[in-house]
Amino acid sequence: MTSDAIISLQRVSVTYRSGPAWNRRVVHAVRGVDIAIPRGTILGLVGESGSGKTTVGRLCLGLLPPTEGAVLFDHAPMPKPRAIKGRAAVVLQQPEWALNPRLRVGTSVAEPLTVLGIAKAERLERAREALSQVGLDPSLLTRYPHELSGGQRQRASIARALITDPSFVVFDEAVSALDVSVQTQILNLIRSLQETRAFSALFISHDLAATRYVADRIAVMRLGEIVDTADADRFYSLPEHPYSRELWSTLMPADLAPEIAARPAETLS
Amino acid sequence: MTAIVSVRDLALDYVTGDGIVRALDGADLEVPEGVALGVVGESGSGKSTLGLAVGRLLPGNLRRSGGDLTIRGRSVFACSPEEMRRLRRDLMGFVFQNPMQALDPTMRVGAQLALAHGDARPGREALIGELDRVGLREPERVLRSYPHELSGGMAQRVVIAMAIARKPQILIADEPTASLDATIRDQVLKVLLAQSRAVGATMLLLSHELHVVARVCEMVAVMYGGRVVEFGVAARVFRRPVHPYTRALLRAAPGHEPRRMILKPIPGMPPVLRGPSQGCAFAPRCDLAAPICTTSRPPARMVDGRQVLCHFAEASLALSERVEEAVP
Amino acid sequence: MSVGAETLPTSAARPVGVGPRRRRAARFDALSRGALVLLIIIVLIGTFGHFLPIGDPEEIAVGPRLSPPSWEFLLGTDELGRSFLPRVVHGIRTTFLVSAMAVLATAFIGTIVGMLSAYFGGFVDTLVMRLADVMFAFPAIVLGLLVSALLGPGIFPAVLVISFVTLPLFVRLVRAVTLSVAGREFVVAAEVAGASTARILVLHLLPNVSGAVVVQLTYALSIGMLVESGLSFLGLGTQPPDASLGSLLRLGAVYVGIAPWLVMSSGLLLALSIASVNLTGDGLRDAIDPLRGRALQ
Numbered sequence: 001m002t003s004d005a006i007i008s009l010q011r012v013s014v015t016y017r018s019g020p021a022w023n024r025r026v027v028h029a030v031r032g033v034d035i036a037i038p039r040g041t042i043l044g045l046v047g048e049s050g051s052g053k054t055t056v057g058r059l060c061l062g063l064l065p066p067t068e069g070a071v072l073f074d075h076a077p078m079p080k081p082r083a084i085k086g087r088a089a090v091v092l093q094q095p096e097w098a099l100n101p102r103l104r105v106g107t108s109v110a111e112p113l114t115v116l117g118i119a120k121a122e123r124l125e126r127a128r129e130a131l132s133q134v135g136l137d138p139s140l141l142t143r144y145p146h147e148l149s150g151g152q153r154q155r156a157s158i159a160r161a162l163i164t165d166p167s168f169v170v171f172d173e174a175v176s177a178l179d180v181s182v183q184t185q186i187l188n189l190i191r192s193l194q195e196t197r198a199f200s201a202l203f204i205s206h207d208l209a210a211t212r213y214v215a216d217r218i219a220v221m222r223l224g225e226i227v228d229t230a231d232a233d234r235f236y237s238l239p240e241h242p243y244s245r246e247l248w249s250t251l252m253p254a255d256l257a258p259e260i261a262a263r264p265a266e267t268l269s
Numbered sequence: 270m271t272a273i274v275s276v277r278d279l280a281l282d283y284v285t286g287d288g289i290v291r292a293l294d295g296a297d298l299e300v301p302e303g304v305a306l307g308v309v310g311e312s313g314s315g316k317s318t319l320g321l322a323v324g325r326l327l328p329g330n331l332r333r334s335g336g337d338l339t340i341r342g343r344s345v346f347a348c349s350p351e352e353m354r355r356l357r358r359d360l361m362g363f364v365f366q367n368p369m370q371a372l373d374p375t376m377r378v379g380a381q382l383a384l385a386h387g388d389a390r391p392g393r394e395a396l397i398g399e400l401d402r403v404g405l406r407e408p409e410r411v412l413r414s415y416p417h418e419l420s421g422g423m424a425q426r427v428v429i430a431m432a433i434a435r436k437p438q439i440l441i442a443d444e445p446t447a448s449l450d451a452t453i454r455d456q457v458l459k460v461l462l463a464q465s466r467a468v469g470a471t472m473l474l475l476s477h478e479l480h481v482v483a484r485v486c487e488m489v490a491v492m493y494g495g496r497v498v499e500f501g502v503a504a505r506v507f508r509r510p511v512h513p514y515t516r517a518l519l520r521a522a523p524g525h526e527p528r529r530m531i532l533k534p535i536p537g538m539p540p541v542l543r544g545p546s547q548g549c550a551f552a553p554r555c556d557l558a559a560p561i562c563t564t565s566r567p568p569a570r571m572v573d574g575r576q577v578l579c580h581f582a583e584a585s586l587a588l589s590e591r592v593e594e595a596v597p
Numbered sequence: 598m599s600v601g602a603e604t605l606p607t608s609a610a611r612p613v614g615v616g617p618r619r620r621r622a623a624r625f626d627a628l629s630r631g632a633l634v635l636l637i638i639i640v641l642i643g644t645f646g647h648f649l650p651i652g653d654p655e656e657i658a659v660g661p662r663l664s665p666p667s668w669e670f671l672l673g674t675d676e677l678g679r680s681f682l683p684r685v686v687h688g689i690r691t692t693f694l695v696s697a698m699a700v701l702a703t704a705f706i707g708t709i710v711g712m713l714s715a716y717f718g719g720f721v722d723t724l725v726m727r728l729a730d731v732m733f734a735f736p737a738i739v740l741g742l743l744v745s746a747l748l749g750p751g752i753f754p755a756v757l758v759i760s761f762v763t764l765p766l767f768v769r770l771v772r773a774v775t776l777s778v779a780g781r782e783f784v785v786a787a788e789v790a791g792a793s794t795a796r797i798l799v800l801h802l803l804p805n806v807s808g809a810v811v812v813q814l815t816y817a818l819s820i821g822m823l824v825e826s827g828l829s830f831l832g833l834g835t836q837p838p839d840a841s842l843g844s845l846l847r848l849g850a851v852y853v854g855i856a857p858w859l860v861m862s863s864g865l866l867l868a869l870s871i872a873s874v875n876l877t878g879d880g881l882r883d884a885i886d887p888l889r890g891r892a893l894q
Contacts, residue, residue: 004309061789085791097781102804108783112790149538160786179311180477184521184534191531206451209524213532236528250451250525251480 005036005072006168006200007060011018012069014055029055031224032069037168042194042201044215044232046208046247051221055202057172060202061088074167086116089161093149093173098157105148106141109160116164130159134189151182158189172204183210190214208235209246220244272299273439273471274323278336280495280545281318285330291542292318294495294550295336297569297576302438305462305472307482307503307517310492313539318442319492322473324357340439358387359455362432362470364461366444368424371458372416378427379412385431388590401428403460422453426460433464440470458485479522483507491515495548509585511577513555547576549595555590557581601890629880636873639866643689653836654683663856674860675848684840685862691841692870694820695752695834699759704814706760709765712802714768715775716794726772729765737762737824738831745833755834759824763817767810774809778802808885815878819871842867 014030030052037043038061047053058064058069069231071078073088081088089112092098099108110127118126128138134155145153154174161169172189175183191214195202205211210233211218220228220243228241239248276298283290287352293315302304310316321327322338325345331530337344338361348356365371373381382396391399393412400408403426416424425445432440442461462485465472476482482489482503489506491499491514499512510516518536526532537554542547552562561580572582579585651671652659658678659670665793666673672681714725737758744754778784784801828834828841830850837844842863849859 048452050737063785063788081789082791088789090786090789092782094782097783098786100783100801100805103800111787111792113792115787115793115796151538156805157782160790164790179539180479180522181311181518181535182538184523184532185536187523188531188534208451209522213523213526233528244819246452250455 006039006074006150007035008072008075008200009033009035009056009066010070010072011060012059012066012071014052014059014064014066026225030066033221033224033226035219035226037200037202039167040198041163041216042190042203042214044211044218045202045204045221046218047221048204048206050223052224053130053206054172056221057090057170057204060168061090061170065091066100074116086112086164087166088168088170089164089166090170090172091154091157091161091174092263093177095153095157095177098153099145099160101145103144104141105143105145105206108145109141109156109163112164114161126163127159130163130180131156133162133193134159135185150178151185154178154186155189158186158193162193162199165197165199167199169199170204171201173206174203175210176205176207187214209251212236220247270303273302273341274298274300274473275339275342276300276319276322276497277339279319279322279338279346280333280335281315281322281327282332282334283328283330284332289543291495291544291546292331293322294542295547295566296492296495296497298490298497298500300471300473301488302471303469303487305465305474305486307474307476307486307489308492309476309479309482309489311477311539313494313541314492315495316475316477316492317325317443320438320441320473322374323439323441323473325353326357326363341450342530360436361439362435364425364428364432364440364442364445364497365454366447366488368421368428368448369416371428374416376415377412378414378416378419382412382434383432385434387435388418396568399430399434400427403427403464404456421449422457425449425457429464431459433468433470433545440465440468440472441475442472443475444477444584447476447478454481455484461485479507479519480524491518494546495542496546496550496578497576498551498578500577501573505574509573509586509589511572511575511582511589512551512579513581513585513588514551514556516585516589517554517556549580557585621712626883629876629883632873632876632880636801636877639689639870639873640693642686646686646689647683651686652680652683654687654840655681656680660886663852665856666858667879672862673856675856675859676852681862682860685842685866688693688840688842688845688863689866689870691752691835691839692822692825692843692867695755695757695825695841696818699756699825700763700814700817700821702756703763703817704767704810707764707808708771708803708810711768712775712798712806715772716779716798716802722772725768728856729768732761733765733769735761738827739884741824741828741831741833745820745828750833750840751836752834755825758775760830762824763820766817766820767813768886770813771806771807774806775802778805812878812882812885814875815881819874819878822867822871822874 012030012033013028016027016029017024019025033056035043035056045053045056055064059066062073062081062084073079073084086201106127109130110123113123113126127141131138131140136152136155136159140148140152148156175186178186187210190255203211203215212232215232218230218232219226220241222243228239228244230239235244235248239245276296279293279296280291283292296315296319308320323340328372333346337346339345340356345353352431379396382399383391396412397408400411405411405423405426408543411419411423411427419427445461446457449457458481462472474482474486486503488501489503490497491506491512493514499506499515500508506515507519510519521532521534523532535554540550542550546566548565549567552558555562567578567580569576569578570582573586641723656679659680660674660678662674662676662678664670664674670680670682672685675681675684710725714722740761741758744758748754779802784797787797787801825841826843826846829841830847832847835841835844845863846860846867849863853860
């Protein structure tokens with residue numbers, strides 16, 4: 001359904017050619033992919049290495065043009081990032097390099113505002129607010145990244161992504177490099193922020209368990225193609241597509257899981 | 270069963286330019302011979318340090334400040350470097366996370382595999398047999414290949430073949446599948462377990478991924494803050510965890526929760542120890558914590574067939590046993 | 598595709614709050630510290646030595662010609678009866694000044710070229726790299742002959758040669774570092790936020806490249822000093838009445854049989870200068886580089 005899709009990929013392919021003319025090597029990173037992300041929802045994109053999921057992420061941000069097909073942002077052809085300042089954002093994998101080590105945390109978090117030309121006083125105020133919304137003490141504004149833990153840096157990275165109230169955020173393996181106990185904190189944060197701020201998002205991961213926890217719908221990629229698309233609910237029980245099944249079966253075997261409590265969805269800590 | 274590896278109150282410190290960082294803070298573990306033991310822990314838990322300590326493959330700035338680690342009664346810290354090298358060569362096999370780093374990029378697989386056998390020079394047929402046993406479909410081709418021509422999963426199988434080449438008694442695998450795709454992880458783990466069994470080795474599988482350990486290990490040791498906080502039969506530890514950390518970790522990890530449920534993460538972060546911990550290292554994040562937890566180090570006790578480090582182990586077990594009503 | 602906790606003990610135990618910048622000074626080991634001290638002493642002598650009552654480097658016939666070191670003339674006299682000590686001091690100054698000027702200018706240009714080449718990539722990048730390869734392969738002395746044939750001998754041609762020889766070092770290094778930094782998360786985030794290219798280059802790339810440039814500066818400086826000395830020794834660099842350690846070696850070499858102290862003093866000082874620069878550079882590199890090798894027990 002592409003009725004109100006903030007991002008839409010229509011028969012998109014990305015092909016890399018390298019080598020001399022007589023010995024061309026062609027890599028089909030992405031083949032004939034159709035994706036629509038309805039406004040206000042999170043689409044999960046699950047795949048292994050080489051599946052093309054990172055390339056799709058770059059396409060959705062306008063960092064890369066498609067070799068074939070069309071990428072639409074808000075029903076218009078996807079422009080370069082500079083043209084849509086503040087409307088899209090990204091959170092990437094390594095907390096180690098999420099923030100410029102030479103700049104104070106506050107400067108990095110407020111950077112999207114600086115790019116928009118917003119005055120310093122207002123930037124400071126909004127940065128303070130952004131940090132507290134992601135559960136960080138505003139006093140961290142004046143610190144340097146190396147003084148923060150990995151989880152804190154990812155939170156700051158999320159604060160930076162949301163500071164301009166973007167309509168669309170790409171999370172590319174955003175929790176993969178974190179410890180399990182911290183991962184869940186960040187996943188919960190993403191869920192709750194998305195509920196209150198209602199942005200649309202693409203959540204890219206190789207981890208089906210984390211993806212189905214945050215996403216509304218999930219697309220499964222393999223070797224550059226989308227092999228399965230379904231509501232996230234579908235991935236809580238045996239999925240239909242054989243490849244999705246393979247991924248699903250790598251999760252914790254049910255007979256070894258603790259009988260776990262279910263809790264109504266009231267508060268997130 | 271006798272313990273092949275015995276860790277007694279082992280304390281290891283890193284001496285860095287910024288002061289001491291304690292990697293192990295009094296770790297206790299008796300590894301029964303012949304089992305597949307999983308060691309689970311997050312960053313700073315000390316699991317990698319413990320695994321490497323078995324082979325004394327420790328960096329130069331690591332200092333032992335207490336306790337001991339013995340293999341069949343012989344302390345690894347009392348050995349000379351030459352004795353240690355022999356011990357490693359004769360008794361141990363290692364499988365690390367990144368197969369491309371474990372294999373020599375300039376040598377063909379066949380040559381490396383032959384070298385791994387030491388003085389015994391196996392013939393080509395024997396090598397092909399070994400590659401076949403680790404599930405490689407075209408062993409002749411693999412024998413002739415260079416490591417970079419193999420996929421991650423294939424390369425790791427080669428590493429496993431090399432690790433068991435000398436029929437080690439202890440096989441240490443440190444995150445062996447973390448670099449591999451999820452879909453082949455299972456196969457490689459099964460190969461690891463099967464080969465370990467075939468040579469009668471005791472396997473130590475170190476991983477931060479619970480489901481990896483759950484699949485292949487009979488026993489599991491959960492580490493936190495440089496100590497083994499829970500140790501017992503895997504099925505029991507996972508189904509009815511005793512230690513609050515184990516329970517919190519299992520509850521926090523996505524993968525087996527019902528749909529729409531909100532997982533309760535563990536608040537805070539894993540600790541970085543600068544010296545011996547005064548009380549229980551998990552106390553700041555524990556839902557059962559009481560004043561005694563911050564002042565007194567919990568002693569090891571047996572609760573429900575498991576060795577646990579907790580002042581409130583029984584209460585914690587009771588919490589694990591309680592199944593709350595599911596809310597749709 | 599590594600997931601979750603690291604497996605190497607060194608990084609698993611890295612405590613929160615350790616930054617590569619903070620403990621740089623403390624990691625400077627004894628040898629590097631000694632080298633730095635020596636370097637500072639030599640530079641101070643070269644800079645302020647002429648304020649001391651050591652004599653005039655250019656006044657001729659103050660003493661007997663080619664006389665050995667004595668209390669009056671600590672390093673003896675040269676073939677024109679000039680006290681050699683102030684000449685050596687002057688020589689130190691010239692050697693350092695010429696090399697430093699050339700290398701600083703080259704570092705500036707090389708950094709800009711390297712960064713732009715890496716960031717924009719494509720055909721320009723390939724062209725720049727091939728040019729750098731050619732420059733790198735060019736032997737300095739031959740180049741020196743060529744340049745002095747065109748421009749005549751002197752300090753300026755020497756500066757040109759030093760620049761030519763050291764430029765590829767900076768371009769390649771800066772390009773490599775820029776390539777690795779440009780792919781990092783914070784740079785991509787800035788691009789997505791719509792930051793201008795200028796902002797990314799100046800605010801994000803340059804500060805993270807500067808550390809490597811500083812280390813390379815010391816190596817380039819020692820190369821510059823060697824090149825200058827080599828050219829001056831051949832008579833192509835510093836010309837009289839100016840003196841650099843290389844040109845002093847040239848003059849001293851003529852009389853090495855009867856007045857060896859001329860060659861010995863200037864040669865020894867040249868060797869010490871270059872060695873101290875190199876060792877200081879090594880120490881700097883070890884201090885800045887967080888991935889220091891550790892031996893296994």
